[in-house]
Amino acid sequence: MELFKSQSNIDFMAWRKPSLIISAILVVLSAAIIFVRGLDYGLDFEGGAMIEVHYEEPAEIADIRAALDAAGFTGAVVQGLGTRTDYAIRIKPHAETASAAEPTAGSSEAKVATNKIAAEVLTALTKSRSDVNVKRSDFVGASVGEELREQGLVAVLFVILGIMAYLWLRFEWRFAVAAVASEIHDTLITVGIFALTGREFDLPALAAVLSVVGYSINDKVVVFDRVREIFRSSRKGEPYEILNRSINSTMSRTIMTGLTTSLAVGTLYFVGGPALENFGLIMLIGIFVGTLSSVFFANPILLWLGVSKQDLMPRTKEDPELAARP
Amino acid sequence: MNEFPRWKYALVAVALFFGFLYALPNLFPKEPAVQISANRGFTVDTALKEKAQGILETKKIAFKSVELDGERLLVRLGSTEVQPTAAEALHEGLGEGYTAALNLASTVPHWLTAIYAHSMPLGLDLQGGVHFLMEVDQKSVLDKQEIQYSDEIAQIARDKKIPGVSVSRSPQGIVAVARSAADRDRLAVEVGKVAPELQISNGNATDNAFSLVAKISDVKLREIARDTIRQNVGTLRNRISSLGEPVIAQQGDSRIVVELPGVQDTVQAKILLGATATLEWHAVDPSSPTLAAEVARGTASAPADARLYYHRTSGSPHLLKKKTIVTGDDLVSAASIPDPTTGTPAVSMKLNAKGGQRMLDFTMGNVGKPMAVVYTERIPEVKTVDGKEVRTFKTKEEIISIATIQGVFGPQFQTTGLDSMKEASELALLLKAGSLAAPVDIVEERVIGPSLGADNIGKGVFAVILAVLLVVVFVGIYYKLFGLIADVGLLLNLVLLVAILSIFGATLTLPGIAGIVLTLGMAIDANVLICERIREELRNGSTPMAAISRGYDKAWATILDANVTHLIAAFGLMAFGSGPIKGFAITLAIGIVTSMFTSVMVTHVLVGLIFGGRRVKTLSV
Numbered sequence: 001m002e003l004f005k006s007q008s009n010i011d012f013m014a015w016r017k018p019s020l021i022i023s024a025i026l027v028v029l030s031a032a033i034i035f036v037r038g039l040d041y042g043l044d045f046e047g048g049a050m051i052e053v054h055y056e057e058p059a060e061i062a063d064i065r066a067a068l069d070a071a072g073f074t075g076a077v078v079q080g081l082g083t084r085t086d087y088a089i090r091i092k093p094h095a096e097t098a099s100a101a102e103p104t105a106g107s108s109e110a111k112v113a114t115n116k117i118a119a120e121v122l123t124a125l126t127k128s129r130s131d132v133n134v135k136r137s138d139f140v141g142a143s144v145g146e147e148l149r150e151q152g153l154v155a156v157l158f159v160i161l162g163i164m165a166y167l168w169l170r171f172e173w174r175f176a177v178a179a180v181a182s183e184i185h186d187t188l189i190t191v192g193i194f195a196l197t198g199r200e201f202d203l204p205a206l207a208a209v210l211s212v213v214g215y216s217i218n219d220k221v222v223v224f225d226r227v228r229e230i231f232r233s234s235r236k237g238e239p240y241e242i243l244n245r246s247i248n249s250t251m252s253r254t255i256m257t258g259l260t261t262s263l264a265v266g267t268l269y270f271v272g273g274p275a276l277e278n279f280g281l282i283m284l285i286g287i288f289v290g291t292l293s294s295v296f297f298a299n300p301i302l303l304w305l306g307v308s309k310q311d312l313m314p315r316t317k318e319d320p321e322l323a324a325r326p
Numbered sequence: 327m328n329e330f331p332r333w334k335y336a337l338v339a340v341a342l343f344f345g346f347l348y349a350l351p352n353l354f355p356k357e358p359a360v361q362i363s364a365n366r367g368f369t370v371d372t373a374l375k376e377k378a379q380g381i382l383e384t385k386k387i388a389f390k391s392v393e394l395d396g397e398r399l400l401v402r403l404g405s406t407e408v409q410p411t412a413a414e415a416l417h418e419g420l421g422e423g424y425t426a427a428l429n430l431a432s433t434v435p436h437w438l439t440a441i442y443a444h445s446m447p448l449g450l451d452l453q454g455g456v457h458f459l460m461e462v463d464q465k466s467v468l469d470k471q472e473i474q475y476s477d478e479i480a481q482i483a484r485d486k487k488i489p490g491v492s493v494s495r496s497p498q499g500i501v502a503v504a505r506s507a508a509d510r511d512r513l514a515v516e517v518g519k520v521a522p523e524l525q526i527s528n529g530n531a532t533d534n535a536f537s538l539v540a541k542i543s544d545v546k547l548r549e550i551a552r553d554t555i556r557q558n559v560g561t562l563r564n565r566i567s568s569l570g571e572p573v574i575a576q577q578g579d580s581r582i583v584v585e586l587p588g589v590q591d592t593v594q595a596k597i598l599l600g601a602t603a604t605l606e607w608h609a610v611d612p613s614s615p616t617l618a619a620e621v622a623r624g625t626a627s628a629p630a631d632a633r634l635y636y637h638r639t640s641g642s643p644h645l646l647k648k649k650t651i652v653t654g655d656d657l658v659s660a661a662s663i664p665d666p667t668t669g670t671p672a673v674s675m676k677l678n679a680k681g682g683q684r685m686l687d688f689t690m691g692n693v694g695k696p697m698a699v700v701y702t703e704r705i706p707e708v709k710t711v712d713g714k715e716v717r718t719f720k721t722k723e724e725i726i727s728i729a730t731i732q733g734v735f736g737p738q739f740q741t742t743g744l745d746s747m748k749e750a751s752e753l754a755l756l757l758k759a760g761s762l763a764a765p766v767d768i769v770e771e772r773v774i775g776p777s778l779g780a781d782n783i784g785k786g787v788f789a790v791i792l793a794v795l796l797v798v799v800f801v802g803i804y805y806k807l808f809g810l811i812a813d814v815g816l817l818l819n820l821v822l823l824v825a826i827l828s829i830f831g832a833t834l835t836l837p838g839i840a841g842i843v844l845t846l847g848m849a850i851d852a853n854v855l856i857c858e859r860i861r862e863e864l865r866n867g868s869t870p871m872a873a874i875s876r877g878y879d880k881a882w883a884t885i886l887d888a889n890v891t892h893l894i895a896a897f898g899l900m901a902f903g904s905g906p907i908k909g910f911a912i913t914l915a916i917g918i919v920t921s922m923f924t925s926v927m928v929t930h931v932l933v934g935l936i937f938g939g940r941r942v943k944t945l946s947v
Contacts, residue, residue, distance in 0.1 A: 001804050006865060052778070135778045141769035144459060159898030163891050170887060204837060207899060207910050211844055214895030214914075218851065218888045225884040253858045256804070257851040263800060264793040264847025268840055271792060273785040275451065279840050 003259075004252045012247050013240050016300035023297045027185055030192025039195055042202030045149045047142035049091045049117040056131035058084035063128060071124030081274055086135070091117055152206050156187070159210060163217050171224060172312060174305040179220050182298040186216045189293075190286040197281070204279040212286030215261065219254060219294045226250050227302070228312050237309030243299045251295075258291045329938050330931060338931045341923070342818060348825040351434040351445040357390070358406045359431035360413045362399040368423035370399050381419035387412050402431055406776055409588075428588045429571060446828050448587075449835030449909070450772070452786070454779035455587040456595055459770035462554050462580050471542055471550060474658050474678055475524065476500050479517055479540065481679030486516050499541035501529060510536040551579060557758045558582060558766060561603060561703075582766070592773055599766065603703045605654030605757060609688070610696040610728065611645035618643040635700060638724040646698050646725070651688045656681025658737075660757035662750035665742045671750040673727075674740040675757065682737025689734045699727040701756055726756050786839035793843045794820065797850055805857045807946035811932050812853035812925070819849050819924040823917050830912075837910035845917025851888070852925035855881040860947050870945045871937065878930055885926060893918050 043050045061078055064087055068076045077090040117139060125132045160183055167176040190212050194205070226246040231237055262284060269280025362378065364370050375392050378399060382389050389412065390402040403412055409428050417426040430453065434445060450457050476493045479502050483491035490505045491513060502517075504510040514526050517538075523546040529537035542550075555576055562584060563574050573585040589595055611618075611632040620626035621634050622643035628634055632645045658676045665672040677685055703722040729741045744750045798816065802809040823842060827834070860877035868876060896918060899911035 003804075006861065054777075133775075134773070135775045137771075137773045139768075139771040141459075141461075144770050155898045155901060158901055159895050162894040162898065166891055166894060203907060204840065207837060207840070207907050210895060210899050211914070213898075214892045215848065217891045217895065218848065221888045221891050222855065222884055225887055229880075249862065250858075252861075253851075253854050256854045256858070257848070260797050260800060260850045260854070261844075261847035263796040264843050267789045267793040267796065268843055271785060272789045272840070273782060275782060275836050276786075276789070276840055279837075283844065 002252065003255050006252065008251070009244070009248055011244055012295055013244050013300065013303060015296065016303065019296035020300050020304075023185060023293070026189050026192075030188040030195075033192045033195045034188065037195065039191070039201040040198065041145075041149070042200035042205070043090065043138055043140050043145070044203040044206075045145045045152075045201065046092065047140045047145040049121075049137070049139045051089045051091075051117075051121050051137045052081065052135040053087055053089065053122075053125060053132050054135050055085045055087075055129065059087070059129060059132075061087065064089070064125065067125050067128040068121070071120070071127075073121065073124065076121075089121060091121070148203070155210060156213070159213055160184070163213075167221070167224075171228060172307075174302060174307050174311070175224050175228075177305060178298050178301040179217060179224070181301055182220055182293050183213055183217060185297055186286065186290045186293050187213060189289050190282060193285050193289075194278075194282055199278060199281070202278060204276065205282055208279045208282035208286070211283060212290060215283070215287060216290030216293065219257070219290050220298045222253065223247060223250050223294050223299065224302075227299075227307070231307075231309050231312045232314075234309075239303055239307055243303055243307075247295055247299060254291055254294060258287055262287050329934050334927070335931060338928055341822070342928075345818065345822040345825040347438075347441070348443045348829050349821045351432075351438050351443050352824055352828060354433045354435070354445060356430040356445070356448075357433055358403045358409045359429045360401040360403065360409065360416055361427050361429040361431075362401065362416060362420065363397065363425050363427070364423060370394065370397060370424075374420070374424075375399060377420065378416055381415055382412065385411075385415045385419075387415060400429075400431055427571075430588065442829075444828060444831070446824070446832060446834040448779075448783065449833045449838070449906070450585055450587060450774050450779070451836045451906070452779050452783040452834060453587055454774045454776035455585060456589045456592055457586075457770070457772040457774075458584040458595070458599065458768050459577070460558075460582045460584065460599065460766045461769045462551070462558055462582070462766055464551055464554075464580055467550055467554050468542070468547065472500055475521065475540065475542070477679050478521065478658075479513075481682075482516050482520060483513060486512070488513050488516075496539075498529075499539050500524075502538045502540065503535050504538065505534060505536070507531065507536050510538050514538055553758060555580060555582065557755055560755055562599060581769070588776070592771065596768065599768075603654075603701060605657060606700045606702065607651040607653075607685075608646040608649070608698050608700055609651065609692065610698050611647055612695070613645055615644075618645045621645065635698070635723060635725050637728070638701065638726050644698065644725055644728065646700065651697070652677060652681040652684050654757075656684075657757060660754045662747060662754040663740075664747070665740065668742070670742060671744040671747045672740045672742040673744065673750050673754045673757065674738070677737040679737065685739070686734065686736040689731050693731050693733055696728055696730050698725050698729075699757070700724070701726045727753055782836055786836055790820075790839060790843055790846075794846060797847060801850055801853070805853075805947055807936075808853075808857050808860065808933075809947075811929050811936075812850060812857070814932060815853060815924040815929040816846060816850055818928055819917070819921050820846060822920040822924060823913070826916050826920065827913065832912060833909060835906050835909045837906040838913045841910040841913030841917065845914055845921060848892070849917065849921030849925055852881070852885045852921060853929060855884055856926070856929070857947055860945065864945060864947070870942045873945065874933055874937065878926070882926065885922065889918050889922055 061080060064078050065076075068078070068089065073089075073091060075092055077092070079088045079090070080086070081088055122132070122134055160180055163183065164176045164180045167179050187209060191201075191209060194201070199205075223246055226249060227243060230242045230246055234242060265280050265283035265287070267280075268276045269284060272280055362370065362374070364374075372394070375394055378401060379392050382392075382401070387408055388404050389408075390404060392399065392401050394400075401412065401416065403409055413426045413428055417424075420426070430448075432439070432445065434443070438444075472495050476495060479500060480491065480493045482488075483493075483502070483504075488504060488509050491502055491509070493500065493502045495501070502510075502513060504513055510528070510531075514528075517524060517540060518526055521540075523543055524540045525543050526538060526540050529539040531537065559574055559576055559582055562582065563572075571587060573583070573587075575583045577583050584595075584599065586595055611629060613629060613632070617626060617628075618634065621628045622636075628645055631648050633648055635644055635646050636642065637644065656677045658678050660673060660675045663672055663674050664670065701724055727741055729743065741753070744753065794816070798813045801812050801816075805812060820842070823845065827838075832838070856877055859881045860873050863873035863876050864870070893915060896911050896915040900908055900915065
């Protein structure tokens with residue numbers, strides 16, 4: 001069985017101009033979505049409180065909102081969790097000070113106030129319905145969330161630089177640059193698409209973004225490996241031709257691995273429950289974007305940077321050999 | 327060419343044997359239990375076992391078994407619902423001498439635990455519980471220190487007869503104003519002698535006010551911060567051990583993570599976390615030690631001005647005078663040091679000016695007599711009586727040190743004659759715990775209900791099984807025999823991954839499950855690379871055996887590069903912070919390494935076993 005004809009020789013490189021232009025547009029659009037419109041940072045990054053409640057009998061979202069408004073939680077966001085008995089209530093850090101009628105934010109009194117929110121929300125809800133109970137409640141201080149965001153950024157930078165250094169050593173600088181450019185491309189577009197879904201960006205989402213970086217680099221390295229191999233073994237060393245051959249001969253594997261990994265993370269999205277939904281979704285988007293960029297972005301960049309046969313010949317091995325010949 | 331030296335087969339066999347062995351405990355589900363431990367002076371024995379059994383039977387609480395487990399008694403229960411009622415019944419029935427805590431008991435057979443094979447502990451998101459992130463209020467620690475030093479500088483000025491010195495605190499540090507430049511310089515020298523950890527500089531000077539600014543050095547501040555955290559972690563551990571099996575860990579410079587699996591009642595937990603400790607110095611009653619023993623037995627009564635206390639470590643009874651000499655509020659610092667004259671372990675202590683004066687007055691009349699330090703912990707308790715919340719305190723008083731006064735001393739003195747440096751540092755930590763109790767703020771709080779935990783683990787396990795099934799079927803159909811071999815490798819990878827996580831004692835969390843699923847999805851990539859290479863070689867006209875051999879060879883370079891870069895990404899995740907993401911990253915990193923072993927070496931050995939001696943014309947790939 002074959003998903004991709006082994007004899008195929010599609011001229012992917014012929015599309016390099018349109019594909020690079022499309023990539024550039026997508027990157028700019030994604031960056032605009034992320035930085036101008038902003039991500040809807042979840043509790044983990046922004047702080048505040050989140051309470052998940054369960055009703056014995058179905059409840060109306062409007063009634064919950066009314067009950068919360070009556071208790072003074074005007075900034076609360078109520079979301080259904082798939083069923084009519086489970087809801088999540090999110091209270092953002094700026095909203096809680098207004099509601100709790102405590103001294104202004106920043107003081108230790110405000111801290112104490114946020115601390116009690118879960119209990120207060122429950123009291124407010126039990127006033128209107130007695131069959132409610134709290135499934136989970138999270139409270140995160142704003143400073144904790146802020147730190148996490150900084151650490152997340154540091155982690156992404158660390159990963160990108162580490163990968164760049166490794167590829168530079170094992171391959172050549174052009175491969176390192178092409179890989180890192182594709183990493184940034186993939187990360188931005190994945191997060192951009194995710195932002196369009198309007199979901200909250202939480203801690204599992206960050207883990208997924210970093211995993212996308214890992215997956216996508218995996219994909220690029222496989223193709224790059226073949227590029228290096230063919231360059232070394234072929235006599236002519238025509239880059240355009242070699243890149244095309246590399247993409248074609250690894251295409252079967254690219255599709256296959258994309259599918260198996262999608263099958264695995266897809267189950268997380270569909271059956272893993274609300275806590276893993278974001279992770280699964282971002283991975284699915286990332287696998288799709290990463291697979292396409294291996295073909296239509298990373299290799300065109302490599303060609304554009306001027307990869308050549310000379311740069312890829314193993315120097316250390318050949319030179320002594322040549323010198324030893326009589 | 328596809329046969330290997332014996333050791334390679336042996337290595338694979340051994341790795342898989344241990345893999346299965348250490349992954350096995352995870353198949354035994356934990357069961358709800360109540361764990362009973364004895365407080366000092368009480369013992370856990372068969373009599374207690376029978377008593378506990380009796381209590382449960384009279385209250386008609388269903389239980390599976392009651393067993394003695396070393397220092398504790400383990401009551402196994404059928405369901406989590408009866409856990410709180412059983413714990414409460416046992417707590418009431420057994421009295422104050424025993425602590426009953428909710429627990430999850432292992433059902434792993436003894437022969438497995440004997441070889442240290444344990445199941446992975448479940449994270450809070452999978453079993454329910456409370457998670458707190460607490461931050462030590464460093465500012466108030468600094469405030470307290472500055473107040474201490476202000477007092478001390480004022481005292482130095484009085485002692486050294488430097489007239490008209492006024493001391494106050496400002497955002498720049500402690501400001502002491504003297505009447506003349508000469509006075510100011512003399513004060514600076516004297517303060518520098520007593521408190522070298524202060525950074526002293528000259529401040530503003532007018533014609534009759536010459537100021538001196540003293541700042542606590544950054545090194546000292548960091549040291550204080552580190553001490554407060556350590557001491558808070560220590561006291562917290564003592565305090566909440568009654569709440570099951572808590573996890574307490576330091577995170578960063580000023581934070582402490584406390585996780586209480588199974589606990590739902592945050593009120594009780596928060597109160598326990600907020601308990602405080604105090605210190606008091608008392609003179610030892612001059613009556614004979616036998617009297618103390620008699621008082622302890624109840625055969626004699628204590629003198630009117632004395633009270634009975636027990637020693638923390640030895641448990642021996644002592645009679646102490648009721649009058650307090652100094653308290654922990656007067657203690658400025660305590661540190662474990664080797665005694666400068668003898669080199670034996672000692673604890674040096676420093677009191678503030680007021681405490682130093684009192685100590686001087688007391689020691690002048692009591693050289694050669696013993697003195698004791700009493701550590702008192704007040705643990706608040708909340709009980710519901712007639713539907714109302716009643717807050718009471720449980721007081722724990724114990725002697726942490728008894729020493730003979732060797733001479734007259736004031737604010738600075740030391741306790742010697744300790745058995746080890748460990749004992750000395752423990753004593754210093756206790757002394758600090760009773761003096762600089764730093765306020766702790768809860769900056770993060772997460773409560774996960776038990777039903778949600780059960781729901782999460784159900785969904786998580788289902789996701790893993792489904793993911794494995796889908797990948798296995800897909801790969802099996804696509805690559806036929808080689809697909810099936812890859813599938814075997816994949817399943818062994820799951821076993822090895824679980825075994826290594828279990829050996830490391832890693833906590834299984836929801837993100838950890840995501841890591842397992844992702845690892846399995848990507849682990850098959852190595853086999854895809856190998857199978858595609860074998861197909862290519864066959865197309866290029868290689869013989870089947872040569873195709874296998876070259877397929878593995880050529881794919882290896884790619885697999886290595888791909889996995890190293892992927893590993894770098896996993897390390898990136900691991901590098902930042904702790905908590906759920908770290909668990910995910912560790913799972914991913916271990917999974918990458920095990921997948922290189924199972925996908926390449928194990929499958930190659932399997933291929934060798936299948937095709938080794940035979941001449942085949944075609945390959946099913």
